[in-house]
Amino acid sequence: MNWQQLVDNRQRFFWVLQIAGWIGYALVNYIGSKVFEMRDIYVFVILLNAYAGCLMTVPLRYLYRRVWNAKPWLLVLVVFTASYATGTLWSVVQKFNLWEIYRHGYRPDEWFYYFQQGLDAVYIILCWSGLYFGIKYYQLLQGERQKALKANTMAHEAQLKMLRYQLNPHFLFNTLNAISTLILVEENKDANKMVSRLSDFLRYTLNTDPIKKVPLEQEIHALSLYLEIERVRFDDRLAVDMQVSDEASHALVPSLILQPLIENSLKYAIAQMTQGGVISIKAQVFANELLLEVSDNGPGAELKDGQLVNATGVGVANTKDRLKTLYENNYSFVLSGNTPTGLTVNIRIPYEKAVAE
Template sequence: MKHIFEDRNRQFWLLHTLGWLGFAIVNYLNSLVLETRDAYVIVVVLDAYIGWLITIPLRYAYQRIWHWSPWKLASTVLLVTTLIAAIWTAVHNFNYWEIYKHGGRPQDWLKYVRDTPFAFYVMLSWSGLYFGIKYYQTLQQEKQKSLTATNKAHEAQLKMLRYQLNPHFLFNTLNAISTLVLINETDTANKMVTRLSDFLRYSLYKDPINKVALEQEIYAARLYLEIERVRFSERLSIVFDIEPGTEKALVPSLILQPLIENAIKYAVASQINGGEIAITAKKFGHDLLLEVADNGPGMSITNGLPKSNDSGVGLVNTKERLAALYDNDFALVLTHNQPRGLKVNIRIPLQLEQTEQEHA
């Protein structure tokens, strides 16, 4: 049935046939009330069949005049409807006199079109239904096109935001690998290249439109932080606090990445003794709470947002991605960490990844 209603041509034939079948049933029930003879059933069937036939050309005529001006369209519909109604009435009365009255024809030939007003309203109703359904279909089609265009725009925006990888990260990593090679730390350099390769593969092959399990995001975060740890050594301390049961929660791919980059830049690289980055995930009712905290110098905050643009594009991109994916059902808030530093909190709806077993 879904396939039938998705095909507008099949939809027309189905509704067209059901409409005239309904007309025949109503006329038949009316004939029972009037206690007419059985022969009248033949007239009713022929009426519906002729009506079914002569309204088919109306469809193709209306398709040709669909884009005409309203007044011209309305005038043409009334004219064509009157003509078709007169033809249908004449055929009905001919059948009535020949079949029901057994050839007892009237003397006045105008009696063959005496019921034209009734037929006119029937044909006008058919025309009204046709234009109403066609207008509704056109409106739905335009809505679908609009939604598709909006989704494509969101997809392009998300991809642009997601692929804005920090060029400084790549530069610093390659520079660190080069340094390791020069001092003959080939094993460490090899591990760093492998981790960089895995991280880039993850970042490039994960579609930003599709959400991924949190455990995959944590995997990517660990790869990134392990690369950075080679650069900062003991100056970088990492803490993960992932509440059991949140591993299968769906999150936007690389949503933590810009937040960790900011923490590295402002809380670790800027301090002689380095710093600590803590990544937390936990459930809160029907929501998932993610947090990236550091013990750096922090920044000025007003109403949960940075007071200035010194946080870079990371937070802006993250907020825009969340808005595109969750509309208004999310929150991104900055707070002061204790005793010092900055915390970035993200709240999104808790959606759990379904396993193959659950699908089955």
């Protein structure tokens, strides 16, 4: 087992550090006893004290885990109170070991000796608490770093999949074929617009960093380019209804998070309807969360427990993977039937407002 595996296993890592730390404490005290030329029986007292300290600090771990997310002032209060109580109790055990085992019932006359040893024990427990929180925060930082690396990798994979599957040769073929048709019928102005839109959309997909989030209004602009390209193929059969609130338009979203869902609606809804259909895109902010909805009035799809049955595409799966990587469990992705027909995709993610440049 390497060091990283040991750090990742928090239970084992705690016990390794706990035992090693108290062994180190015992060694330091043993070296000090040699300096003061104490009797060999004092080594036994040192071991008992270290063992008692090891056992008494274990409950602190579970206490600190329970108050980990508490307010800072409450957390500090709990740490100092628990450290003082544990240190005081430990000092009583140390006095018992020292006076009953090493000094055979000796009691000092001065109260200062009681107080001093008690404070020493409290300081050591406070140091233990400080090390615990320091190592805990280090583990959290390492965890966040690993999540960022994983998100980086999956985002690049999602971008590659998008270029390979979502912007597939069929899309480019259909677009170029539509441009060719416009040129043949001498609709050069419309053909030039199509080339410009295709160029802008492809440039956006290549230049947008898949790791960073972008304002929703920027995504809506890219979707508009994509839909304008597809509208040449579907003509009047494709209608789009966009309802995006002003607050939602400034929210940060993963780049190209809605494009695969729009493509699914085009492929499985609009393309299947002779009279055409409507794709609806809605976005609003509610309770500090961004709510996104993509729906169509097509023939719909078979659902089971909110999942597509016999799904063969990659759009829905890629979208869910990206959301899972970026937001862990702080998101929702729900598929449901539309009324009266069609499919609706609802996405809920934390609301993050874009900072104006």
